[in-house]
Amino acid sequence: MLIGKPPDIPSSEFTPKRAYEAFINRRRFLRGAAATGAVALGADRIASVFDPHARVLADTTKLQTVSSPLTTTGEQLTSLEDITHYNNYYEFGVNKGDPAKNAHALPTLPWSVKIEGKVAKPLTFDIDSLLKLRPLEDRVYRHRCVEAWSLVVPWIGYSLSELIKECQPLSSAKFVQFLSYYNRGVEGAWAYQTDIAWPYSEGLRMDEAMNPLAMLTFGLYGQTLPNQDGAPVRVVLPWKYGFKSAKSIVKIRFVEKMPHTTWNDEAPNEYGFYSNVNPNVDHPRWSQKTERRIGLPFYEQRRTTLMFNGYGDQVAYLYKGMDLRKNF
Amino acid sequence: MHRRTLLTLKTLTWLACLTPLLWLLWGAFTNDLGPDPTHTITFATGRTTLRLIMLTLAITPLRRLWPKLSWLIKFRRLLGLFAFFYASLHMLTWVALYNGFSPASMAADIVKRRFVTAGMTAYLLLVPLAATSTNWAIRKMGGKRWNRLHKLIYVTAVCAIIHYWWGVKPGVLTPIGMTAILTLLFLARPALAWKQKRKARAVTV
Numbered sequence: 263m264l265i266g267k268p269p270d271i272p273s274s275e276f277t278p279k280r281a282y283e284a285f286i287n288r289r290r291f292l293r294g295a296a297a298t299g300a301v302a303l304g305a306d307r308i309a310s311v312f313d314p315h316a317r318v319l320a321d322t323t324k325l326q327t328v329s330s331p332l333t334t335t336g337e338q339l340t341s342l343e344d345i346t347h348y349n350n351y352y353e354f355g356v357n358k359g360d361p362a363k364n365a366h367a368l369p370t371l372p373w374s375v376k377i378e379g380k381v382a383k384p385l386t387f388d389i390d391s392l393l394k395l396r397p398l399e400d401r402v403y404r405h406r407c408v409e410a411w412s413l414v415v416p417w418i419g420y421s422l423s424e425l426i427k428e429c430q431p432l433s434s435a436k437f438v439q440f441l442s443y444y445n446r447g448v449e450g451a452w453a454y455q456t457d458i459a460w461p462y463s464e465g466l467r468m469d470e471a472m473n474p475l476a477m478l479t480f481g482l483y484g485q486t487l488p489n490q491d492g493a494p495v496r497v498v499l500p501w502k503y504g505f506k507s508a509k510s511i512v513k514i515r516f517v518e519k520m521p522h523t524t525w526n527d528e529a530p531n532e533y534g535f536y537s538n539v540n541p542n543v544d545h546p547r548w549s550q551k552t553e554r555r556i557g558l559p560f561y562e563q564r565r566t567t568l569m570f571n572g573y574g575d576q577v578a579y580l581y582k583g584m585d586l587r588k589n590f
Numbered sequence: 591m592h593r594r595t596l597l598t599l600k601t602l603t604w605l606a607c608l609t610p611l612l613w614l615l616w617g618a619f620t621n622d623l624g625p626d627p628t629h630t631i632t633f634a635t636g637r638t639t640l641r642l643i644m645l646t647l648a649i650t651p652l653r654r655l656w657p658k659l660s661w662l663i664k665f666r667r668l669l670g671l672f673a674f675f676y677a678s679l680h681m682l683t684w685v686a687l688y689n690g691f692s693p694a695s696m697a698a699d700i701v702k703r704r705f706v707t708a709g710m711t712a713y714l715l716l717v718p719l720a721a722t723s724t725n726w727a728i729r730k731m732g733g734k735r736w737n738r739l740h741k742l743i744y745v746t747a748v749c750a751i752i753h754y755w756w757g758v759k760p761g762v763l764t765p766i767g768m769t770a771i772l773t774l775l776f777l778a779r780p781a782l783a784w785k786q787k788r789k790a791r792a793v794t795v
């Protein structure tokens with residue numbers, strides 16, 4: 263396509279200060295200005311009065327992190343503002359801005375993740391023990407939504423394989439299933455803008471789950487995850503369409519057969535089990551050859567989509583010999 | 591109705607119809623069209639078109655229901671033309687922002703994607719209606735033929751609703767409101783006609 267752009271726009275290193283400046287400067291400058299003034303007074307709480315968006319951060323806490331060789335370089339980060347106000351989290355509404363407004367209802371403390379199925383150790387982890395299981399790494403990943411838009415997010419977490427090793431799956435465990443939080447009393451009417459049978463279910467083949475890029479994620483931009491981004495713990499699978507990266511996980515099941523997955527239940531011809539980012543296989547309703555980068559002006563958004571979202575070197579081996587047109 | 595009142599109402603209608611455009615222009619200039627401006631522009635123009643089509647369709651039933659409102663007819667052409675205007679903008683976003691003006695890409699989109707096919711049908715059917723919206727065209731065609739041609743707006747509305755349903759993810763129910771409104775508008779015509787007939791009979795008896 264004509265206005266496709268190479269994805270790797272060189273940019274200087276990410277520092278929290280720069281990110282914060284981008285957050286304040288770029289857009290919605292009036293609101294930003296109110297927040298800056300208030301922060302200058304040293305009062306985050308005051309800021310949240312002037313700037314409802316500051317509330318998103320008010321509820322998160324800082325995380326200690328280490329750097330990671332698995333981070334993606336050469337990408338300009340999407341602003342925190344956009345990462346937290348352009349979300350698909352259908353339990354909290356179907357419009358992109360809904361989760362930012364509604365997800366505060368999600369009770370993230372206490373939180374535990376139950377491990378079930380074909381494992382030697384069917385443990386239950388509370389969120390603190392998960393946070394302490396391994397050092398938390400800073401990893402920038404590209405995030406490509408099946409709806410043909412994309413972000414670049416500085417996630418925090420460690421490889422999912424580290425947790426899996428702790429649970430000691432049996433050899434009969436061929437797939438991993440993730441189940442997201444759902445409570446009729448909490449999400450209520452928001453979750454009924456679709457006919458999805460909650461809870462949200464996603465899954466991976468065991469070898470996919472063991473790939474080091476697959477990340478158990480607790481935070482972004484230096485802080486714990488805002489609720490709308492899947493607090494307090496989610497998976498992030500940067501070579502797959504975003505909906506594979508289940509949010510707010512409460513159960514991880516090790517199973518023998520391919521688990522059912524929510525969007526595949528809704529429309530098997532549109533959302534395959536694998537759903538690897540693949541510019542050569544179009545979605546029935548739009549082309550996947552290009553994508554819109556979030557946060558850029560409309561005339562600069564379009565860029566070409568890369569096979570496996572640019573992570574082919576790390577993951578292509580998983581699909582050797584498979585027809586990716588059939589196994590989309 | 592007084593000339594002055596009519597003029598004021600027309601001005602207000604113009605302003606109301608221009609608001610979505612002004613909002614988009616303001617957003618474009620201040621770089622404040624939300625995280626995904628392409629999406630914002632497409633959705634705003636698409637939704638505005640659909641609303642204007644519904645308003646255009648609502649005028650006749652409203653006039654029948656409340657004969658006092660028969661002056662509403664003076665606004666129908668304006669609403670219809672604005673619907674066409676926003677539909678054109680909506681189409682242009684698809685041409686420019688989705689397909690980068692590439693004819694091959696557009697052709698592939700129309701053939702492959704039924705939601706685009708439905709949208710295109712809705713749009714193409716609006717073209718002859720906009721083209722024959724002048725007084726001159728009405729006179730030239732004669733009221734009856736003109737009326738028959740302009741019944742196409744119903745087909746446009748149905749295609750637009752189909753376009754909407756096929757455009758959202760399966761299982762997403764957001765188009766339900768507009769579908770209900772269109773259904774109501776469709777039912778209103780025969781219902782009102784029936785009522786009128788009964789009244790006429792009551793008078794003659």
Ligand code: HEM
Pocket residue numbers: 632633635636637639640677680681684688706709710711712713716746750753754757758
């Ligand atoms: C009378 C004509 C039309 C009407 C009333 C209309 C209306 C709409 C509406 C209501 C939406 C969905 C917004 C939402 O989900 O909230 C939409 C989306 C869209 N329409 Fe149209 N449309 C029309 C014609 C067209 C035409 C001719 C094209 C292109 C050839 C087109 C391309 C699109 C595209 C690309 C989307 C976005 C889909 C997505 O990203 O999910 N539309 N339209």
